[in-house]
Amino acid sequence: MAKETTKKTTTTAKKPAKKATTSKAKAKPVVEQAVVEPTSVPRDPGVADKLIALSRLQETYTKIDHIKTLRGELPLEVQDLEDELAGMETRLKHLEEDNKRQKQGIATEKARIVDAEEKIQRYKEQLNNVKNNREYDNLAKEIEFQGLEIELSQKRINEGNVDLQQRSERISELKSTIAERRTALEAKQEELARIKNETKQEEEALRAEAISLEEGIEERLLHAFSRIREGARNGLAVVPIDRDACGGCFNKIPPQRQVDLKLHKKIIVCEYCGRILVDPELIEEAHQHP
Numbered sequence: 001m002a003k004e005t006t007k008k009t010t011t012t013a014k015k016p017a018k019k020a021t022t023s024k025a026k027a028k029p030v031v032e033q034a035v036v037e038p039t040s041v042p043r044d045p046g047v048a049d050k051l052i053a054l055s056r057l058q059e060t061y062t063k064i065d066h067i068k069t070l071r072g073e074l075p076l077e078v079q080d081l082e083d084e085l086a087g088m089e090t091r092l093k094h095l096e097e098d099n100k101r102q103k104q105g106i107a108t109e110k111a112r113i114v115d116a117e118e119k120i121q122r123y124k125e126q127l128n129n130v131k132n133n134r135e136y137d138n139l140a141k142e143i144e145f146q147g148l149e150i151e152l153s154q155k156r157i158n159e160g161n162v163d164l165q166q167r168s169e170r171i172s173e174l175k176s177t178i179a180e181r182r183t184a185l186e187a188k189q190e191e192l193a194r195i196k197n198e199t200k201q202e203e204e205a206l207r208a209e210a211i212s213l214e215e216g217i218e219e220r221l222l223h224a225f226s227r228i229r230e231g232a233r234n235g236l237a238v239v240p241i242d243r244d245a246c247g248g249c250f251n252k253i254p255p256q257r258q259v260d261l262k263l264h265k266k267i268i269v270c271e272y273c274g275r276i277l278v279d280p281e282l283i284e285e286a287h288q289h290p
Protein backbone atom coordinates (compact mmCIF):
# COMPACT_ATOMS: atom_id res chain seq x y z
CA MET A 1 0.00 0.00 0.00
CA ALA A 2 2.85 2.33 0.88
CA LYS A 3 4.46 1.63 -2.45
CA GLU A 4 1.28 2.54 -4.23
CA THR A 5 1.25 5.97 -2.67
CA THR A 6 4.85 6.72 -3.49
CA LYS A 7 4.22 5.63 -7.03
CA LYS A 8 1.34 7.99 -7.32
CA THR A 9 3.36 10.83 -5.87
CA THR A 10 6.12 10.38 -8.41
CA THR A 11 3.43 10.22 -10.97
CA THR A 12 2.13 13.62 -10.08
CA ALA A 13 5.61 15.01 -9.69
CA LYS A 14 6.61 14.01 -13.21
CA LYS A 15 3.45 15.03 -14.87
CA PRO A 16 3.65 18.78 -14.50
CA ALA A 17 7.32 18.81 -15.46
CA LYS A 18 6.48 17.48 -18.87
CA LYS A 19 3.36 19.51 -19.35
CA ALA A 20 5.23 22.64 -18.48
CA THR A 21 7.80 22.08 -21.19
CA THR A 22 5.42 20.96 -23.88
CA SER A 23 2.74 23.55 -23.38
CA LYS A 24 4.64 26.46 -22.03
CA ALA A 25 2.48 28.95 -23.85
CA LYS A 26 -0.70 27.68 -22.29
CA ALA A 27 -1.95 29.11 -19.07
CA LYS A 28 -0.53 27.63 -15.92
CA PRO A 29 -3.84 26.93 -14.20
CA VAL A 30 -4.50 24.16 -16.72
CA VAL A 31 -1.30 22.45 -15.68
CA GLU A 32 -2.08 22.86 -12.03
CA GLN A 33 -5.48 21.42 -12.55
CA ALA A 34 -3.89 18.40 -14.14
CA VAL A 35 -1.68 18.06 -11.09
CA VAL A 36 -4.56 18.17 -8.70
CA GLU A 37 -6.86 15.94 -10.64
CA PRO A 38 -4.95 12.65 -10.49
CA THR A 39 -4.44 12.88 -6.75
CA SER A 40 -8.01 13.66 -5.85
CA VAL A 41 -9.66 11.68 -8.66
CA PRO A 42 -7.07 9.07 -9.62
CA ARG A 43 -9.00 7.78 -12.55
CA ASP A 44 -11.30 9.16 -15.12
CA PRO A 45 -14.11 6.66 -14.71
CA GLY A 46 -15.20 7.22 -18.30
CA VAL A 47 -11.89 6.20 -19.80
CA ALA A 48 -11.36 3.41 -17.27
CA ASP A 49 -14.79 2.00 -18.08
CA LYS A 50 -14.06 2.15 -21.78
CA LEU A 51 -10.76 0.36 -21.25
CA ILE A 52 -12.43 -2.30 -19.12
CA ALA A 53 -15.10 -2.81 -21.78
CA LEU A 54 -12.45 -3.06 -24.48
CA SER A 55 -10.43 -5.52 -22.39
CA ARG A 56 -13.51 -7.66 -21.89
CA LEU A 57 -14.24 -7.58 -25.58
CA GLN A 58 -10.64 -8.56 -26.26
CA GLU A 59 -10.86 -11.47 -23.83
CA THR A 60 -14.04 -12.69 -25.50
CA TYR A 61 -12.47 -12.51 -28.95
CA THR A 62 -9.30 -14.20 -27.69
CA LYS A 63 -11.45 -17.10 -26.49
CA ILE A 64 -13.17 -17.28 -29.88
CA ASP A 65 -9.75 -17.18 -31.58
CA HIS A 66 -8.61 -20.03 -29.35
CA ILE A 67 -11.56 -22.18 -30.36
CA LYS A 68 -10.85 -21.41 -33.99
CA THR A 69 -7.21 -22.38 -33.51
CA LEU A 70 -8.19 -25.67 -31.93
CA ARG A 71 -10.42 -26.46 -34.83
CA GLY A 72 -8.28 -24.73 -37.41
CA GLU A 73 -5.37 -27.11 -36.98
CA LEU A 74 -7.32 -30.34 -36.77
CA PRO A 75 -8.96 -30.19 -40.19
CA LEU A 76 -5.50 -29.63 -41.65
CA GLU A 77 -4.09 -32.60 -39.76
CA VAL A 78 -7.01 -34.74 -40.92
CA GLN A 79 -6.45 -33.57 -44.49
CA ASP A 80 -2.71 -34.33 -44.29
CA LEU A 81 -3.38 -37.83 -42.99
CA GLU A 82 -5.99 -38.46 -45.68
CA ASP A 83 -3.54 -37.36 -48.37
CA GLU A 84 -0.76 -39.47 -46.88
CA LEU A 85 -3.05 -42.50 -46.73
CA ALA A 86 -4.20 -42.01 -50.31
CA GLY A 87 -0.54 -41.93 -51.41
CA MET A 88 0.22 -45.10 -49.47
CA GLU A 89 -2.81 -46.90 -50.90
CA THR A 90 -1.66 -46.04 -54.42
CA ARG A 91 1.85 -47.30 -53.64
CA LEU A 92 0.41 -50.49 -52.18
CA LYS A 93 -1.74 -51.02 -55.27
CA HIS A 94 1.29 -50.61 -57.54
CA LEU A 95 3.40 -52.99 -55.45
CA GLU A 96 0.66 -55.61 -55.49
CA GLU A 97 0.28 -55.25 -59.25
CA ASP A 98 4.05 -55.65 -59.64
CA ASN A 99 3.96 -58.82 -57.56
CA LYS A 100 1.10 -60.19 -59.61
CA ARG A 101 3.03 -59.50 -62.82
CA GLN A 102 6.14 -61.07 -61.38
CA LYS A 103 4.26 -64.22 -60.37
CA GLN A 104 2.90 -64.47 -63.90
CA GLY A 105 6.44 -64.01 -65.22
CA ILE A 106 7.75 -66.81 -62.98
CA ALA A 107 4.92 -69.09 -64.13
CA THR A 108 5.83 -68.34 -67.75
CA GLU A 109 9.48 -69.20 -67.09
CA LYS A 110 8.46 -72.44 -65.38
CA ALA A 111 6.34 -73.36 -68.39
CA ARG A 112 9.35 -72.62 -70.61
CA ILE A 113 11.50 -74.98 -68.58
CA VAL A 114 8.92 -77.73 -68.92
CA ASP A 115 8.77 -77.07 -72.64
CA ALA A 116 12.57 -77.11 -72.98
CA GLU A 117 12.84 -80.31 -70.95
CA GLU A 118 10.31 -81.97 -73.22
CA LYS A 119 12.28 -80.83 -76.26
CA ILE A 120 15.52 -82.15 -74.77
CA GLN A 121 13.83 -85.48 -74.09
CA ARG A 122 12.58 -85.65 -77.66
CA TYR A 123 15.96 -84.67 -79.15
CA LYS A 124 17.71 -87.29 -77.04
CA GLU A 125 15.35 -89.96 -78.43
CA GLN A 126 16.03 -88.71 -81.95
CA LEU A 127 19.77 -88.98 -81.28
CA ASN A 128 19.35 -92.76 -81.26
CA ASN A 129 18.08 -92.70 -84.82
CA VAL A 130 20.40 -90.21 -86.52
CA LYS A 131 21.51 -90.97 -90.04
CA ASN A 132 24.59 -88.77 -90.29
CA ASN A 133 26.99 -86.58 -88.35
CA ARG A 134 25.35 -83.37 -89.43
CA GLU A 135 22.00 -84.47 -88.02
CA TYR A 136 23.75 -85.53 -84.83
CA ASP A 137 25.54 -82.18 -84.49
CA ASN A 138 22.31 -80.27 -85.09
CA LEU A 139 20.48 -82.24 -82.41
CA ALA A 140 23.39 -81.90 -79.99
CA LYS A 141 23.35 -78.10 -80.57
CA GLU A 142 19.57 -77.98 -80.00
CA ILE A 143 19.95 -79.92 -76.77
CA GLU A 144 22.69 -77.56 -75.63
CA PHE A 145 20.57 -74.56 -76.60
CA GLN A 146 17.54 -75.83 -74.70
CA GLY A 147 19.82 -76.48 -71.72
CA LEU A 148 20.94 -72.84 -71.81
CA GLU A 149 17.30 -71.75 -72.10
CA ILE A 150 16.51 -73.74 -68.96
CA GLU A 151 19.41 -72.12 -67.12
CA LEU A 152 18.27 -68.67 -68.21
CA SER A 153 14.70 -69.34 -67.12
CA GLN A 154 15.95 -70.71 -63.81
CA LYS A 155 18.01 -67.55 -63.30
CA ARG A 156 14.98 -65.38 -64.05
CA ILE A 157 12.87 -67.43 -61.65
CA ASN A 158 15.45 -67.07 -58.88
CA GLU A 159 15.75 -63.33 -59.42
CA GLY A 160 11.99 -63.04 -59.62
CA ASN A 161 11.59 -64.91 -56.35
CA VAL A 162 14.06 -62.57 -54.62
CA ASP A 163 12.15 -59.54 -55.97
CA LEU A 164 8.88 -61.12 -54.96
CA GLN A 165 10.16 -61.74 -51.45
CA GLN A 166 11.48 -58.21 -51.03
CA ARG A 167 8.36 -56.63 -52.45
CA SER A 168 6.15 -58.79 -50.25
CA GLU A 169 8.05 -57.54 -47.22
CA ARG A 170 7.53 -53.95 -48.33
CA ILE A 171 3.86 -54.69 -48.90
CA SER A 172 3.38 -56.08 -45.41
CA GLU A 173 5.28 -53.12 -43.87
CA LEU A 174 3.20 -50.69 -45.89
CA LYS A 175 0.01 -52.46 -44.87
CA SER A 176 0.84 -52.13 -41.18
CA THR A 177 1.77 -48.44 -41.64
CA ILE A 178 -1.53 -47.89 -43.43
CA ALA A 179 -3.42 -49.57 -40.60
CA GLU A 180 -1.56 -47.38 -38.09
CA ARG A 181 -2.28 -44.18 -40.01
CA ARG A 182 -5.89 -45.14 -40.46
CA THR A 183 -6.28 -45.55 -36.72
CA ALA A 184 -4.67 -42.12 -36.21
CA LEU A 185 -6.92 -40.61 -38.85
CA GLU A 186 -10.05 -42.04 -37.29
CA ALA A 187 -8.99 -40.69 -33.89
CA LYS A 188 -8.41 -37.24 -35.36
CA GLN A 189 -11.70 -37.31 -37.23
CA GLU A 190 -13.49 -38.20 -34.04
CA GLU A 191 -11.65 -35.49 -32.12
CA LEU A 192 -12.56 -32.92 -34.75
CA ALA A 193 -16.19 -33.95 -34.67
CA ARG A 194 -16.18 -33.79 -30.88
CA ILE A 195 -14.53 -30.35 -30.76
CA LYS A 196 -16.90 -29.03 -33.38
CA ASN A 197 -19.77 -30.34 -31.34
CA GLU A 198 -18.47 -29.13 -28.00
CA THR A 199 -17.27 -25.71 -29.07
CA LYS A 200 -20.32 -24.94 -31.12
CA GLN A 201 -22.33 -23.87 -28.12
CA GLU A 202 -19.36 -22.20 -26.46
CA GLU A 203 -18.59 -20.20 -29.57
CA GLU A 204 -22.19 -19.16 -30.01
CA ALA A 205 -22.28 -17.99 -26.38
CA LEU A 206 -19.02 -16.06 -26.83
CA ARG A 207 -20.30 -14.42 -30.01
CA ALA A 208 -23.45 -13.35 -28.22
CA GLU A 209 -21.31 -11.98 -25.40
CA ALA A 210 -19.15 -10.07 -27.88
CA ILE A 211 -22.24 -8.53 -29.45
CA SER A 212 -23.61 -7.39 -26.11
CA LEU A 213 -20.20 -5.98 -25.11
CA GLU A 214 -19.95 -4.17 -28.43
CA GLU A 215 -23.30 -2.52 -27.79
CA GLY A 216 -21.76 -0.79 -24.79
CA ILE A 217 -18.75 0.55 -26.69
CA GLU A 218 -18.83 3.66 -28.80
CA GLU A 219 -18.63 3.23 -32.55
CA ARG A 220 -15.32 5.06 -32.97
CA LEU A 221 -13.57 2.84 -30.42
CA LEU A 222 -15.07 -0.32 -31.83
CA HIS A 223 -13.88 0.64 -35.26
CA ALA A 224 -10.36 1.22 -33.93
CA PHE A 225 -10.50 -2.07 -32.03
CA SER A 226 -11.44 -4.04 -35.15
CA ARG A 227 -8.85 -2.26 -37.26
CA ILE A 228 -6.03 -2.96 -34.77
CA ARG A 229 -7.17 -6.55 -34.30
CA GLU A 230 -7.15 -7.23 -38.02
CA GLY A 231 -3.67 -5.80 -38.33
CA ALA A 232 -2.30 -7.75 -35.38
CA ARG A 233 -0.99 -11.20 -36.10
CA ASN A 234 -2.12 -12.62 -32.75
CA GLY A 235 -5.53 -10.96 -32.88
CA LEU A 236 -4.73 -8.78 -29.88
CA ALA A 237 -5.94 -5.20 -30.08
CA VAL A 238 -5.95 -4.52 -26.34
CA VAL A 239 -2.91 -5.54 -24.32
CA PRO A 240 -1.73 -5.02 -20.77
CA ILE A 241 1.61 -3.51 -19.91
CA ASP A 242 3.86 -6.31 -18.78
CA ARG A 243 7.17 -5.51 -17.05
CA ASP A 244 7.29 -2.01 -18.52
CA ALA A 245 6.73 -3.39 -22.01
CA CYS A 246 3.81 -3.54 -24.41
CA GLY A 247 2.08 -6.91 -24.00
CA GLY A 248 1.60 -7.10 -27.76
CA CYS A 249 4.97 -6.24 -29.31
CA PHE A 250 7.12 -6.30 -26.15
CA ASN A 251 8.72 -2.96 -26.82
CA LYS A 252 9.53 -0.91 -23.74
CA ILE A 253 6.97 1.73 -22.85
CA PRO A 254 8.57 5.07 -21.92
CA PRO A 255 8.04 5.90 -18.21
CA GLN A 256 6.00 9.02 -18.96
CA ARG A 257 3.62 6.99 -21.11
CA GLN A 258 3.25 4.45 -18.33
CA VAL A 259 2.40 7.27 -15.95
CA ASP A 260 -0.20 8.60 -18.36
CA LEU A 261 -1.61 5.15 -18.70
CA LYS A 262 -2.09 4.74 -14.96
CA LEU A 263 -4.03 8.00 -14.88
CA HIS A 264 -6.66 6.77 -17.34
CA LYS A 265 -7.17 10.23 -18.68
CA LYS A 266 -7.24 9.03 -22.23
CA ILE A 267 -6.85 5.91 -24.25
CA ILE A 268 -3.18 5.29 -24.94
CA VAL A 269 -1.82 3.16 -27.74
CA CYS A 270 1.59 1.56 -28.08
CA GLU A 271 3.75 3.82 -30.19
CA TYR A 272 5.37 0.82 -31.90
CA CYS A 273 2.47 -1.49 -32.72
CA GLY A 274 -0.56 0.73 -32.23
CA ARG A 275 -2.30 -1.62 -29.81
CA ILE A 276 -4.45 -0.17 -27.06
CA LEU A 277 -2.54 -0.37 -23.79
CA VAL A 278 -4.22 -1.07 -20.47
CA ASP A 279 -3.01 -1.02 -16.91
CA PRO A 280 -3.00 -4.66 -15.72
CA GLU A 281 -4.31 -3.48 -12.35
CA LEU A 282 -7.40 -2.14 -14.04
CA ILE A 283 -8.05 -5.50 -15.69
CA GLU A 284 -7.54 -7.23 -12.37
CA GLU A 285 -9.99 -4.89 -10.71
CA ALA A 286 -12.51 -5.52 -13.46
CA HIS A 287 -12.15 -9.24 -12.89
CA GLN A 288 -12.70 -8.84 -9.18
CA HIS A 289 -15.77 -6.68 -9.64
CA PRO A 290 -17.41 -7.82 -12.82
Ligand SMILES: [Zn+2]
Pocket residue numbers: 246247248249250251270271272273274275
Ligand atom coordinates in the same frame (compact mmCIF):
# COMPACT_ATOMS: atom_id res chain seq x y z
ZN1 LIG B 1 3.28 -2.58 -28.83
